[in-house]
Amino acid sequence: MxxxxxxxxxxxxxxxxxxxxxxxxxxxxxxxxxxxxxxxxxxxxxxxxxxxxxxxxxxxxxxxxxxxxxxxxxxxxxxxxxxxxxxxxxxxxxxxxxxxxxxxxxxxxxxxxxxxxxxxxxxxxxxxIFNRIYPNDLVRGIGEMTRTSLQALFRSCDIDVETPYLVKDRIIYGEVFSMIAIESNWCRGYMMLQASEDAVLDLIRRNAGQDGHAINFRELNHVLGEATNMIWGSFKNRYVGPGEAGGSSSQTQVPIIVNHHRRFISFGSEDPQLCLKYTLREPGKYEAPVSIYQRFVFNLSWSPQEFKENATVESLVDSGELELF
Incomplete structure (x- = not known):
C-alpha cells in the first residue's frame, strides 16, 4: 500500500x-x-x-x-x-x-x-481506515499553528507534536473539550480540543505562581476556549479565502449526539477523524506531562482537491505580484 x-x-x-x-x-x-x-x-x-x-x-x-x-x-x-x-x-x-x-x-x-x-x-x-486523504501541507500546517497557539498560552512549556493518526472510534478524552465549526469552500466540519481537567488546571495554577490557588475550572474553560479561537483564526487566515467562512441557511446540517456516561460523541459520519496529540512538558520540573488531543471531523463537506494555502505577502513578493515600497 x-x-x-x-x-x-x-x-x-x-x-x-x-x-x-x-x-x-x-x-x-x-x-x-x-x-x-x-x-x-x-x-x-x-x-x-x-x-x-x-x-x-x-x-x-x-x-x-x-x-x-x-x-x-x-x-x-x-x-x-x-x-x-x-x-x-x-x-x-x-x-x-x-x-x-x-x-x-x-x-x-x-x-x-x-x-x-x-x-x-x-x-x-x-x-x-485510509479512505480519506488529508493533504500533507494541511496536516503539517495544523500541527504548526496549533503548537504556536498553545505555546503562546503555556509559555513555560516545551510542546511536542506526535505523528498524526486516523481514528474510527468516537471516544472523548478527558473531562473537558471545546468544539468550533470549521467552514470553507473545500471543507465543513468541526475541530475539537480534549483534555483532562485536573492535569490542565494544575498546569495553569503552577504557571500563575502565587495567585494559582485562586484559579478554578472557569479559567481552564477560558484558556481552552482561547486556544480554540486562536487555532481557528490561524486556520482561517491560512486556508480559508475571503468570503468563504460562514455558511448559508440552506447548507446541510447533521445532528451531533453526545453520550456523557460513555464519553461518546457522534457526528453522524463513519469517516475516520484526523487526530493530533500535543504533549506539554515543564523543563526542569518533575510534574507529569499534560496531553491535549485535537480532532478534525469534516462530516458536512470534504473536497481536498480544492484545498490550497492563501498567498502570504512574502510569496507575492517572490512571485513579482507585489514589490516592497
Whole structure:
C-alpha cells in the first residue's frame, strides 16, 4: 500500500500466534499501522482497553485468539457490542474469507484474511481506515499553528507534536473539550480540543505562581476556549479565502449526539477523524506531562482537491505580484 502522507492509525492487535509475530509486525509497518497489544490476553483486559481513552482505527483479531475459535467469537461479540464503530479484521489460518461462520458471526467482521493472502486486508484497510486523504501541507500546517497557539498560552512549556493518526472510534478524552465549526469552500466540519481537567488546571495554577490557588475550572474553560479561537483564526487566515467562512441557511446540517456516561460523541459520519496529540512538558520540573488531543471531523463537506494555502505577502513578493515600497 503506498500512500502520499505519513498519517498512521492505531490498531489493537489481538493475536497470540507467536510464530507469526514478525509477520504481523511487518504487516503493521507496511500498512501504516501502529499496533498495540494488551499485557494480558483475557477478555476483561481487552475490554478494559476498549473502555479506556485509547484512540483506535480498528482491531486485528486472530481466529484462535484465547485458545480456540469459540473464545475468539465470544470476544468479538463483546467488542462489537461495545465499540461497533471499530472495524474488526479477522486473521485466519487457511481461508481468506468468512466461509464457515454463521451469517450473524460473519457480520461482525470487516473482512477475513491470511498472512499468505493480504489482498482482502489491503482493500478493506483502504476502504475503512485510509479512505480519506488529508493533504500533507494541511496536516503539517495544523500541527504548526496549533503548537504556536498553545505555546503562546503555556509559555513555560516545551510542546511536542506526535505523528498524526486516523481514528474510527468516537471516544472523548478527558473531562473537558471545546468544539468550533470549521467552514470553507473545500471543507465543513468541526475541530475539537480534549483534555483532562485536573492535569490542565494544575498546569495553569503552577504557571500563575502565587495567585494559582485562586484559579478554578472557569479559567481552564477560558484558556481552552482561547486556544480554540486562536487555532481557528490561524486556520482561517491560512486556508480559508475571503468570503468563504460562514455558511448559508440552506447548507446541510447533521445532528451531533453526545453520550456523557460513555464519553461518546457522534457526528453522524463513519469517516475516520484526523487526530493530533500535543504533549506539554515543564523543563526542569518533575510534574507529569499534560496531553491535549485535537480532532478534525469534516462530516458536512470534504473536497481536498480544492484545498490550497492563501498567498502570504512574502510569496507575492517572490512571485513579482507585489514589490516592497
Amino acid at each position: 503506498s500512500r502520499d502522507n505519513s498519517i498512521m492509525s492505531k490498531v489493537l492487535v489481538l493475536d497470540d500466534g507467536m510464530t507469526h509475530f514478525e509477520s504481523l509486525k511487518n504487516l503493521c509497518e507496511e500498512y501504516g499501522l501502529a499496533g498495540i497489544k494488551p499485557q494480558r490476553g483475557d477478555a476483561d483486559a481487552v475490554m478494559a482497553i476498549l473502555n479506556s481513552n485509547v484512540d483506535l482505527g480498528g482491531i486485528l483479531l486472530y481466529e484462535n485468539y484465547g485458545g480456540n475459535a469459540g473464545s475468539c467469537l465470544e470476544l468479538a461479540v463483546k467488542i462489537h457490542g461495545s465499540r461497533p464503530e471499530l472495524p474488526i479484521f479477522l486473521r485466519r489460518d487457511q481461508l481468506s474469507s468468512v466461509a464457515g461462520l454463521s451469517e450473524r458471526d460473519a457480520a461482525m467482521f470487516r473482512c477475513a484474511y491470511t498472512l499468505d493472502d493480504l489482498q482482502m486486508l489491503r482493500a478493506n484497510l483502504e476502504a475503512s
